Amino acid sequence: MTLRASLIALLLTAAPALAQDLMTAEQFDNYTRGKTLFYGQNGQTYGAEIYHDNRRVEWSFLDGDCKAGEWYEDAGLICFVYENNPNPQCWSFTRGASGLIARFENRPNTTELYEAEEGGEKMLCLGPKIGV
Template sequence: MEGWTLHYGLGGALFGSEQYFPGGSVQWRDASGLCLHGRWEADDGLICFIYEDDPDDRRCWAVALQEGRVTAWLPGVGGRALVEAFREKAPLDCPAPGLGA
């Protein structure tokens, strides 16, 4: 997904967006506009994200491509999946990592 920004929906509403950079770096922006820089890594078939707000909290997702869209869910939790609403090459409206707000 490097070079893309994916926008995810949950239950028909925007949940958040993630921009994917080289080397596993990501920028997350939730629906309220809060931006977090982080990184992703593969772990035993899951994709795990670690964000700057809590580097000890690994958020691991099962991910699949369904009907051409990325779908992600938290294994073992139940509940609904995040579904890619659309993707684009445009960057997120967030401060660059390391620059602060």
């Protein structure tokens, strides 16, 4: 069995146990504060988020457009609101072998992200767009 196959088998057997160990707001804050985390989905880069003090964040799909926001805990979930969207985006977070695993609880069957390496991409915020 290859190392990759062994890791996949380990993750599959550990998944039910990990799902029960959701991070608390305090654990999430301690893990993320001061960091820029890159997220992947299905082997592709999904986006990145900078985690500031006082639960403030900046999100980008790595297209140069960044959205400021904040997060809070609600019923065991970590919910985000952003300047362009005041509707809460609530996620459950667990710690996997390689970092965070996030499940979008607004539509739990649609989006699961994992903490990924930078992969050569940088989170660049280009600033406000100025009209002609």
